[in-house]
Amino acid sequence: MADTAAILAGLPKVAERTLDMGGLAEALSGAQQPFVVRGLAADWPLVKAGLAGPAELRDYLVGHARDRKFPVNIGQPGGGDRLFYNAAMDVNFRMAQGALDAILDGIIANADKRDAPVIYLSSLDVEAYFSGFGAANPMPLGQRQPITSVWIGNRTRIAAHNDVPDNLAVCAAGKRRFILFPPAQMANLYPGPLDNTPAGRPVSMVDLRDPDLDAYPGFAAALDHALVADLEPGDAIHIPSLWWHHVEGLSPFNVLVNYWWRDVPVYLGHPEDALYHAILAIRDLPAAARERWREQFEHYVFSGGEPATAHLPDAAQGVLAPLTADTAGQIKAKLLRGLSR
Incomplete structure (x- = not known):
């Protein structure tokens, strides 16, 4: 087994760019490498609510929530923070629905518990689940019409995966760690099934916290090309199409907002x-x-x-x-x- 701390310490960091929201849309055009923008969303009310504390963050989210049930993924108490497969290749969490205030109360109540179950609301469509949220927390992307999603949870680890669209992800509350691999490293990441996935995308079968290089020897080569980015509230990262990314929510209460788009004509196929x-x-x-x-x-x-x-x-x-x-x-x-x- 590999020494995870040594792995992370040795990884180069994702390049940083100094931008404000006015220059973002142009900077994204044709960008083929990932980059981080520190403090891009620092003025968002959502970010400020998160910095004020978990109660203020909860109230801000609930204040914008539409009157409907919210889907949530729930792990087993003591089952760790990794949303993945179990030994039978079934997902290791269950899916439920509930009121947002009750779900967020559960996240806060479990904040100090060592065996807290994963509580994770994944890829919530902003317009479908929140009212006025996007207008209050804007992200000008020029002529792009992105899919905007919110991800809310406690401490979580999402296995390395890729997305077809380009992605801008904003760490709105808590702290996030991204470990990125270029598309050419796909085989060295040992992707799992196409049609049985934890969240709709094939994921790497390698546990980055405890990589088994005997079972996955090519992962050592993937690490030679890996990049890491640790994000604070208000920071953003651009992840180009098909770049693999392992994502960790490092705080007891995390919120991420992301934007997906494709800079191609709408009539092209997928x-x-x-x-x-x-x-x-x-x-x-x-x-x-x-x-x-x-x-x-x-x-x-x-x-x-x-x-x-x-x-x-x-x-x-x-x-x-x-x-x-x-x-x-x-x-x-x-x-x-x-x-x-």
Whole structure:
């Protein structure tokens, strides 16, 4: 087993940028590396409520909550802070619903208990669960129309995973630690199942607090490329698309607000749909057939498309030309017809 303290001490830190909210949208354009902005949201009322204490934070959140049940993940008392799988590869927490004030009271009541169960409200859609929250705590992202989510909980560890959209995550209350790995380290992180996940995304099977390098030897190579960021209230981190990130809530009461977006036209398809379709249609073919299809994908897709069109008149390129809403619609219609057979 590896020495976690030594691992963390040796990791380089995520680069920091000096920005205010006025310069954020431009800084995010085309950013391919993660970066931290200290104090970006320091003026948020939410951040100030968190700094005032748990009671003030609770009251602020409840004051903006809509009149509805809130979904919450609850671990076993004494089961630790890791939301993950059990030995049977079932998730090690149960899902429930309740009033936000009662859930937050439970977080506060368990603050000093060593065997406190995980209490975690994950990826709450801001508009669906809160009123006036976004307007009071703004994040100007230019023309982007992000999905805005709130994450609330006690001490938690979320296994390394990636997200398809770009991500801006704001530590609004408590403290958060992010350990990041570039997309090329995916195999060295030993992802779990695609279709049985703790929260909808495949997660690394490696326990970063106690990595077993005998079972997961490639993880040593992943660590050579890892970055760490410790965030205080008001700090933000940009995580580019498909970067892997392990996230820890380090305080008894933590709140994170994050923004997901894709800087691509809305008519383009979702890459993960193509991944599932390729598993369905290509992965289980004989090896020779897979290699032939690899050449097809390289020619039409991963090359950027130029080899497929350089010798064709513009008018004859059809869906091989840069996509428009119309030609994207033609492809979607063809796919729907094929999948319905």
